[in-house]
Amino acid sequence: xxxxxxxxxxxxxxxxxxxxxxxxxxxxxxxxxxxxxxxxxxxxxxxxxxxxxxxxxxxxxxxxxxxxxxxxxxxxxxxxxxxxxxxxxxxxxxxxxxxxxxxxxxxxxxxxxxxxxxxxxxxxxxxxxxxxxxxxxxxxxxxxxxxxxxxxxxxxxxxxxxxxxxxxxxxxxxxxxxxxxxxxxxxxxxxxxxxxxxxxxxxxxxxxxxxxxxxxxxxxxxxxxxxxxxxxxxxxxxxxxxxxxxxxxxxxxxxxxxxxxxxxxxxxxxxxxxxxxxxxxxxxxxxxxxxxxxxxxxxxxxxxxxxxxxxxxxxxxxxxxxxxxxxxxxxxxxxxxxxxxxxxxxxxxxxxxxxxxxxxxxxxxxxxxxxxxxxxxxxxxxxxxxxxxxxxxxxxxxxxxxxxxxxxxxxxxxxxxxxxxxxxxxxxxxxxxxxxxxxxxxxxxxxxxxxxxxxxxxxxxxxxxxxxxxxxxxxxxxxxxxxxxxxxxxxxxxxxxxxxxxxxxxxxxxxxxxxxxxxxxxxxxxxxxxxxxxxxxxxxxxxxxxxxxxxxxxxxxxxxxxxxxxxx
Numbered sequence: 001x002x003x004x005x006x007x008x009x010x011x012x013x014x015x016x017x018x019x020x021x022x023x024x025x026x027x028x029x030x031x032x033x034x035x036x037x038x039x040x041x042x043x044x045x046x047x048x049x050x051x052x053x054x055x056x057x058x059x060x061x062x063x064x065x066x067x068x069x070x071x072x073x074x075x076x077x078x079x080x081x082x083x084x085x086x087x088x089x090x091x092x093x094x095x096x097x098x099x100x101x102x103x104x105x106x107x108x109x110x111x112x113x114x115x116x117x118x119x120x121x122x123x124x125x126x127x128x129x130x131x132x133x134x135x136x137x138x139x140x141x142x143x144x145x146x147x148x149x150x151x152x153x154x155x156x157x158x159x160x161x162x163x164x165x166x167x168x169x170x171x172x173x174x175x176x177x178x179x180x181x182x183x184x185x186x187x188x189x190x191x192x193x194x195x196x197x198x199x200x201x202x203x204x205x206x207x208x209x210x211x212x213x214x215x216x217x218x219x220x221x222x223x224x225x226x227x228x229x230x231x232x233x234x235x236x237x238x239x240x241x242x243x244x245x246x247x248x249x250x251x252x253x254x255x256x257x258x259x260x261x262x263x264x265x266x267x268x269x270x271x272x273x274x275x276x277x278x279x280x281x282x283x284x285x286x287x288x289x290x291x292x293x294x295x296x297x298x299x300x301x302x303x304x305x306x307x308x309x310x311x312x313x314x315x316x317x318x319x320x321x322x323x324x325x326x327x328x329x330x331x332x333x334x335x336x337x338x339x340x341x342x343x344x345x346x347x348x349x350x351x352x353x354x355x356x357x358x359x360x361x362x363x364x365x366x367x368x369x370x371x372x373x374x375x376x377x378x379x380x381x382x383x384x385x386x387x388x389x390x391x392x393x394x395x396x397x398x399x400x401x402x403x404x405x406x407x408x409x410x411x412x413x414x415x416x417x418x419x420x421x422x423x424x425x426x427x428x429x430x431x432x433x434x435x436x437x438x439x440x441x442x443x444x445x446x447x448x449x450x451x452x453x454x455x456x457x458x459x460x461x462x463x464x465x466x467x468x469x470x471x472x473x474x475x476x477x478x479x480x481x482x483x484x485x486x487x488x489x490x491x492x493x494x495x496x497x498x499x500x501x502x503x504x505x506x507x508x509x510x511x512x513x514x515x516x517x518x519x520x521x522x523x524x525x526x527x528x529x530x531x532x533x534x535x536x537x538x539x540x541x542x543x544x545x546x547x548x549x550x551x552x553x554x555x556x557x558x559x560x561x562x563x564x565x566x567x568x
Contacts, residue, residue, distance in 0.1 A: 001300075001301050001304060001503075002263045002266065002267070002300070002560065003087060003088070003091060003259075003260065003263050004563060004564050005025045005028075005029060005091070005564065005566075006564060008025075009022075010022065010084060012080070012406040013080065013081050013084065013406065013408070014074075014081075014408040016061070016074040017074075017078070017081040017084075017408070020056060020058055020061060020062070020085075021081070021084055021085060021088060023056060024052075024056075024058065024085070024088055024089075025088060027049075027052050028092040028096075028566075029566065029567050030567070032566065032567045032568050033360065033565075033566040033567065033568055034358075034568055036092065036093060036360070036566070037357070037358060037359075037360070037363070039214065040093065040095065040214060040363055041357065043212065043213060043214050044214060045214065045216065046095060046096060046099065046214055049096055049099070050099065050129065050131065050173075051129075053099075053129060053131075054128065054129020055129070057127065057129075058085075059100065059103055059126060059129075059131065060075065060123075060126040060127045060129070061074050061075050062077075062078070062081060062082055062085055063077065063103060063104060063107055063126060064076070064077070064123055064126055064127075065077045065111055065410055065412065065415065066410035066412075067410075067412070068111070068119050068120065068122070068123040069123070070123070076408070076409070076410040076411075077111075077410055077411050077412075077414060078408060078409065078410065078411060079252075079311050079314050079315050079405075079411050079414075080311055080315065080405055080406050080407075081408075082104075082253070083252075083253075083256045083307065083308070083311050084256075085100065086100065086101075086253040086256035086257055086260070087256040087257070087259050087260040087263075088260060089257070089260065090256060090257035090258065090259065090260025090261045091260035091261070091263055091264045092260075092264070093214075093363060093367075094215075094257065094261065094363075094367035094370065094371075095213065095214040095215045097253070097257045097260070098169055098215045099131055099169070099170060099215075100253075101169070101250065101253050101254075101257070102131070102132070102133055102134055102168075102169030102170045103131045103132045103133075103170065104249065104250040104253060105132075105133075105134035105169075105178075105246055105247075105250035105251075106131075106132025106133045106134045106170070106174060106176065106177060106178050107122060107126075107132050107178075108134070108178070108242070108245070108246030108247075108249050108250055109134075109178040109180075109194045109233045109234060109242045109243070109246055110122045110132075110176065110178060110196065110233060111414075111415045112233075112234070112242050112245060112246070112415045112416070112417075113194075113233040113234060113242075115230070115232065115233055117230055118176075118196055118230070118231070118233060121176065122175075122176055125175035125176060128175075130173075130174070130175030130176070131170045131173060131174055131175065132170065132174050132175060132176055132177070132178070133168050133169060133170040133171050133174035133176075133177040133178070133199065133218075134168065134169075134177075134178055134246065134250070135150075135165040135168050135171075135177045135178060135179035135180060135197070135220075136165070136180045136243055137165065137166050137167040137168065138150070138163075138164060138165055138166050139164060139166035139219065142167075145180060145192075145240060145243050148163075148180060148181055148182050148192075149163050149164070150162075150163035150164070150165065150179060150180065150181030150182070150222070151163055151181060151182060151183075151184050152181050152182065152183050152184065152193055152195070152227060153183075153184045153185075154183070154184070154185055155226075157226070157228055158226065158227050158228040158229055158231070158232075159183070159193075159195075159226075159227040160224040160225060160226060160227065161179070161181055161195065161197070161222045161224075161225040161227050162221075162222055162223060162224055162225070163181060163221070163222060164207070164219065164220065164221040164222075165179065165218075165219070165220055165221075166210065166219050167210065167217055167219075168217065168218045168219070168220060169215060169216065169217050169218070170216065170218075171199060171206060171216065171217075171218025171219075171220050172199065172206055172209070172216040172218055173199065173216070174199045175198070175199075176196045176197070176198065177196065177197045177198070177199055177204075177220075178194060178195075178196055178233065178246075179194070179195055179196070179197055179222070180192070180193075180194055180239065180243055181193050181194075181195065189236060189237050189240055190235075190236045190237070191236075192234075192235065192236055192237070192239035192240050193232060193234070193235050193239055194232075194233040194234040194235075194239040194242050194243070195227050195231045195232050195233055196231050196233060197222065197225055197227075197231070199220070201225065203222060203223050203224060203225040203226065204220060204221075204222060204225060205220060205221040205222075205223060206218060206220050207219040207220055207221060237419065240420065241417075241418070241419050241420040244420035245414075245417040245420055248324075248325065248328055248414075248417065249414050251328075251332050251374070252310070252314065252328055252331055252332070254331065254332050254335070254336050254371045254372075254374060255303070255306075255307040255310070255331035255332065255335035255336060256307055257371060258303065258335055258336045258338070258339030258368065258371050259300070259303050259304055259307060259335070259339070261339065261343075261364045261367060261368050261371075262300050262303070262339050262342045262343065262364075262368070263300070264360050264364065264566075265342075265343055265346060265360065265361050265364040265365075265368075266296065266297070266300060266342070266346065266560070267560065267563065267564045267565070268350075268359060268360055268361045268565075269293075269346040269347075269349060269350050269354075269361065270284075270293060270557065270558070270560050270561045271560075271561045271562050271563075271565065272350050272353055273289060273293070273349050273350055273561075274558055274561035274562075275561065275562075283349070284558060289349050290550075290554050292345045292346070292348055292349050293345075293346075293349065293554070293557050293558075294506060294550060294553050294554055294557060295345055295510055296341075296342045296345040296346055297503075297506075297553070297556075297557045298503070298506045298507045298509070298510045298553075299338050299341055299342050299345075299507075299510060300338075300342050301499075301503055301507055302338065302486070302490050302507045302510070302511075303335045303338050303339065303342075305489070305490045305493040305494060305497070305499070305507075306330070306331070306334070306335060306486055306489045306490050306493070307331055307335055308493050308497075309327075309489040309490075309492050309493035309496070310324070310327040310328070310330075310331050310489060311405060312402050312403065312404055312405045313327050313402055314327070314328070314411075315405040315409070315411050316402045316403075316405060317413050317417075318413060319418055321399060322426045323399075323426065323428055323429075325388075325423060325426060326385065326388040326392065326426070326428070326485065327485070327489065329381040329384045329385055330381075330385060330482055330485055330486060332372075332381050333372065333378045333381035333382060333385070333482070334482050334486055336371040336372040337372045337378055339368050339371060339372075340368050340369060340372065342368075343364055343365055343368045346361075347361075347365060360566065379471070379475055382474075382475045382478035382479065382482070383471070383474070383475070383478065384423075385478050385481065385482055385485075386474060386477070386478045386481065387423045387424050388423065388424070388426060388428070389458075389478075389481050390424070391424070391425070391426060391427050391428060392428045392431060392481075392484075392485065393431070393454065393455050393458065393481075393484075394455065394458075395427060396427070396428060396429060396430040396431070397427035397428065397429065398429070399429045404496050431451075431484065431485070431488045432448070432452075434487075434488045434489075434491035434492050434495075435447075435448040435451065435487070435488070435491065436448075437491070437495065438491050438494070438495075438504070441501060441504055441505050441508065442505060442544035442546070443505050443506075443507075443508035443509045443511075443512055443543050443544050444487075444491065444504070444505070444508045446508070446512050446541055446543065446544055447487055447508045447511050447512050447515065449541070450512065450515045450516075450519075450539050450541060451483075451484040451487065451515075453535070453538070453539055454480055454481065454484060456535070457532065457535050460531065460535075461529060461531035461532045461535055463477065464529075466527065467527050470525075470527050472525065472526075472527075473522075473525050473527050473528070476518060476521050476522050476525060477522065479518045479521075480515065480518045480519070480522070483511055483514060483515050483518070486511070487508070487511055490507060491504075500556075502549045502552045502553050503553055503556070505544075505546070505549055506549065506550065506553045508543075509543040509544070510543075512541055512542075512543040513543060515539065515541075516539060516540045516541055519535075519536040519537075519539040519540055520536065520540060522536045523536035523537060
């Protein structure tokens with residue numbers, strides 16, 4: 001299940017995608033672990049990586065939609081191979097992934113725009129090796145697009161733009177920066193504007209890097225920056241939708257970055273612990289250590305399964321099938337939070353080793369914290385997820401089965417998602433089908449009982465009007481609901497990949513315990529009613545214990561010791 005640079009051939013993709021991913025892996029491996037860590041510690045701007053990207057036309061090939069590819073047969077926007085690249089870059093370091101991630105975001109409003117000249121310019125810049133930036137967040141307002149202080153004042157030739165942006169990756173070198181603002185002369189949503197600027201323009205002030213890192217997460221200010229019709233990407237409500245729809249496309253990469261970071265950290269941790277002797281025993285002979293590793297492995301496997309299956313729904317989306325809008329915030333919130341838990345489980349085992357400066361793990365322990373916080377934080381995504389809960393649990397609809405999507409197709413729907421509204425009307429297929437198909441797996445069956453009980457809670461002891469205004473209560477409910485959706489896609493992908501049944505059972509051993517923990521938390525909420533408390537107590541379940549199954553999974557985990565070590 002884990003990505004291994006020594007053996008992985010990206011065989012599910014086309015020939016050119018395989019070649020580019022392989023040369024990316026080889027570039028990092030040839031530089032070696034000491035250089036990777038030294039550059040991180042010295043906070044070296046990654047010019048050589050960007051030179052490699054330009055030379056191989058890596059971002060140009062992966063980030064240019066077919067419509068803007070000028071006939072190139074390999075350029076397209078293909079979420080399956082983009083996910084693979086995101087995982088690889090995360091595996092070697094968040095900083096390299098970040099350069100890619102913010103380029104994806106910066107391109108979103110451009111590819112969604114009707115401005116053909118801007119799209120052509122972006123395609124040309126990509127081909128020359130440029131990176132891009134997404135100018136949405138502000139120092140005082142974060143990503144609150146309703147409150148932007150980037151103001152465009154009308155002139156005889158268009159506008160002048162003045163204001164600041166904050167947390168803007170690649171802002172130091174971006175060929176184009178997509179900037180969100182509002183007109184000074186138009187009130188309300190009709191005044192929103194998305195426009196493109198050049199980071200090297202004299203009216204563009206690069207204030208500083210706001211983080212102490214290899215990454216350049218910029219603060220910049222525009223001072224009467226001239227904006228003409230050629231620079232305008234979107235206006236009015238379309239500008240607002242472009243912001244949210246870009247996040248739908250770009251922030252998906254958070255989950256695969258988390259997976260890559262976890263995989264590399266896992267190799268280091270198991271190799272260290274399995275070869276270390278304390279008190280006359282291998283560290284991994286201690287039962288609590290084995291439990292940590294098996295739990296970490298199960299969580300990491302679930303992260304990969306959910307993320308991979310989400311890609312299929314994203315690539316198969318249409319105006320009539322917008323289910324991806326539920327699965328997407330779960331990749332941003334749940335998968336990344338699980339990534340933190342995996343690192344914490346591993347760190348509890350390797351202890352002081354995780355602080356040592358010559359390890360990848362020390363980078364992972366720092367960087368894995370960023371991903372759940374890079375888009376709206378966990379609670380914002382949980383609040384979004386709750387919008388889908390009634391239809392998901394109670395109003396299933398019929399859809400054609402979504403296949404595995406590894407085909408080399410251009411994902412054109414990403415650029416025509418439409419207005420960012422109507423989430424509560426989106427319907428879903430019957431979530432219980434996947435659970436019923438795996439009813440013979442003991443812990444899947446047990447978790448299915450807990451999931452069904454969530455419907456019981458909502459029909460017999462639903463949140464009252466006051467609780468529906470209590471975000472603390474609702475967010476805990478959101479965690480319970482998220483687990484149900486998470487389990488569904490894990491099961492679907494387990495079927496597709498023919499996942500070993502022992503591993504699947506162990507994954508749901510973890511999910512049963514997680515559901516129980518959130519039920520206990522709901523019981524303890526200040527506003528929970530007696531009926532809700534009674535329900536919560538009934539959902540505290542023990543997983544089905546199978547020592548032989550656990551030992552078989554542990555044997556597979558132990559076999560990862562020494563399986564991969566980055567070249568020195």
